[in-house]
Amino acid sequence: MPPRIPDAVDAILAQWRMEKPDLDLGPMGLIGRLGRCGALIRRRLDLTFERFGLSGWEFDMLATLYRSGPPYCLAPTTLFSTLMVTSGTMTHRLKGLEARGWVERHVNPDDARSSLVQLTSEGRQLIDAAIEAHVDNEKKIIAGLPAADQAALDQLLARLLAVLENGRESEKLD
Amino acid sequence: MPPRIPDAVDAILAQWRMEKPDLDLGPMGLIGRLGRCGALIRRRLDLTFERFGLSGWEFDMLATLYRSGPPYCLAPTTLFSTLMVTSGTMTHRLKGLEARGWVERHVNPDDARSSLVQLTSEGRQLIDAAIEAHVDNEKKIIAGLPAADQAALDQLLARLLAVLENGRESEKLD
């Protein structure tokens, strides 16, 4: 374990150590770094989305529809639960994507309460190009981390995600 | 390396594998898991903040002032650059915290353009209690991950953060 270059989180932990020496800072370091990595990565991702005239949420929506495969069609409920937003947010998002001509709404023959949201061919072409640039960008963003570290990090994040997704929430939500 | 329980990101990657088999999905898996862990953790953190009548950004602001140590006083510019928000956002945040009686603004004798934002004793007492509950909560959130994994994950995130913070952005922003 080589000595690390101090990062912004190290500085924060050092301050807490001065002010409240009794705090257990291990979890704060991990969670702080995770959050900060996420924020910095999101900024870098947005730069590529902008090149396609897309915002982050627009990319997410189109990509979710695209990767569902032909006929590129999902119900609003599927979309908002997948994307972790509320139904009201989904209403606005769909209105925006429809106005831009990237999705269309069809009546759902099986359930008159809901509609089906389908990618148009314009939307499909756009996201098809954007996804390739996006993946290249992701690769560049983490390229400074050795391949072995990337694999190990992915493995550990998968374990953490399993804990967060499956984990006995009842005992932890307090 | 034990076989993992499939998580939400595995399902997403499997869909891409069907639709666009040529994509290199390694980076997408890592970045997807990182983002999703971050979102799930943030939700859990908010539950504890609510118990103190705080939102996430309110906690962040008070904690930043508190950990700076006596006299618990920082300039707005320091706050917004530390917290990665714009100056306009900071204006609104400070107005809110002032209205709640948790911070006060003083004139800066050294620079009449800026003010100094100081934690009140009410603000200090509140964040002093909240920080302890927060750290306990963070510990619980990741408790399902073995201690060795926690340490290894922190180490790898620190390396990634160093890449993201220091890393030769010029060659990657494209």
Added chain:
DNA sequence: AGAATGTGTCTTGATATCAAGGTAAATCGG
């Protein structure tokens, strides 16, 4: 069938955020 309950979506109103631009104070270069 009809009532009660559940589900899917949209509306409304309140927040939080940013980008862009404005203003005043500080600082720098001759």
Added chain:
DNA sequence: CCGATTTACCTTGATATCAAGACACATTCT
């Protein structure tokens, strides 16, 4: 020491988000 530039902050206007609740349709139970 004075004009030009930079810095610090605030204002404005536009978006994105959520929580709560309204409403129509679906399902289930009698």
